[in-house]
Amino acid sequence: MPEGHTIHRLAARHAALFAGDKVHASSPQGRFAEGAARLSGTVLESTEAYGKHLLHHHAGELTLHVHLGLYGKITDGEGEPSEPVGQVRLRLTSDRHWLDLRGPTACEVLTPPEVAALRARLGPDPLRADADPERAYARISRSPTPLAALLLDQSVVAGTGLIFVTEALFRAGLPPTLPGKRLGRDGWERLWADLVALMSQAVERGRIDTVRDEHLPEVMGRAPRVDRHGGEVYVYRRPGDPCHVCGAQVRRGELAGRNLYWCATCQPA
Numbered sequence: 001m002p003e004g005h006t007i008h009r010l011a012a013r014h015a016a017l018f019a020g021d022k023v024h025a026s027s028p029q030g031r032f033a034e035g036a037a038r039l040s041g042t043v044l045e046s047t048e049a050y051g052k053h054l055l056h057h058h059a060g061e062l063t064l065h066v067h068l069g070l071y072g073k074i075t076d077g078e079g080e081p082s083e084p085v086g087q088v089r090l091r092l093t094s095d096r097h098w099l100d101l102r103g104p105t106a107c108e109v110l111t112p113p114e115v116a117a118l119r120a121r122l123g124p125d126p127l128r129a130d131a132d133p134e135r136a137y138a139r140i141s142r143s144p145t146p147l148a149a150l151l152l153d154q155s156v157v158a159g160t161g162l163i164f165v166t167e168a169l170f171r172a173g174l175p176p177t178l179p180g181k182r183l184g185r186d187g188w189e190r191l192w193a194d195l196v197a198l199m200s201q202a203v204e205r206g207r208i209d210t211v212r213d214e215h216l217p218e219v220m221g222r223a224p225r226v227d228r229h230g231g232e233v234y235v236y237r238r239p240g241d242p243c244h245v246c247g248a249q250v251r252r253g254e255l256a257g258r259n260l261y262w263c264a265t266c267q268p269a
């Protein structure tokens with residue numbers, strides 16, 4: 001599933017392509033025909049990302065809400081789009097650009113109160129200037145739940161997925177199983193600042209890099225990572241491989257049905 005940086009990049013791209021333009025909306029597949037009809041002919045005024053949720057705000061207080069989930073994909077281009085191929089849930093076109101959305105978990109039109117309700121059920125997003133990390137700490141500092149599970153819970157922190165969470169915990173030297181309430185305020189402030197830094201860099205680069213300069217492949221004399229996720233990381237999807245810092249084998253475990261990765265030496269319990 002794409003992590004928050006991908007959605008923030010999409011929001012910025014869609015603003016560049018469509019903001020201020022009148023758009024035509026359709027649902028070639030038919031499943032979003034009614035919603036598309038409500039949006040069609042309106043001006044797309046602005047876009048935003050909140051965690052893994054993409055919002056297109058249209059004139060007339062209508063907001064398109066998209067959550068890509070595991071399989072959702074958005075493509076775009078200039079000029080006239082070609083005949084729709086496959087299950088296109090939503091096609092958006094302006095005089096200059098087009099966009100196709102396929103396979104999302106959510107694609108719906110929201111009213112302002114519904115947008116407010118969506119925001120209310122999400123934790124602070126490290127990529128948003130209006131994020132209040134105290135809201136997340138209030139939940140974390142009272143919870144016996146493992147820190148990794150709390151950070152993956154979108155109602156605690158929004159936009160963080162498995163890569164950012166496992167890597168930020170490694171960089172902080174914290175075991176993923178640490179109960180939230182055992183993380184002190186200083187620890188939380190450092191963790192939050194690191195999430196902000198890692199995720200902001202990922203928005204710029206379009207990939208997730210988490211290793212510090214001294215652990216880059218060229219510095220360590222090791223081969224670069226080959227993975228469809230790209231990016232140089234410490235532990236994510238590296239089970240059995242040597243830790244870049246201490247050489248111990250990276251561990252893998254399961255937590256609430258998700259794989260977790262950590263180094264038992266660098267992240268002692």
Ligand SMILES: [Zn+2]
Pocket residue numbers: 243244245246247248263264265266267
């Ligand atoms: Zn290590």
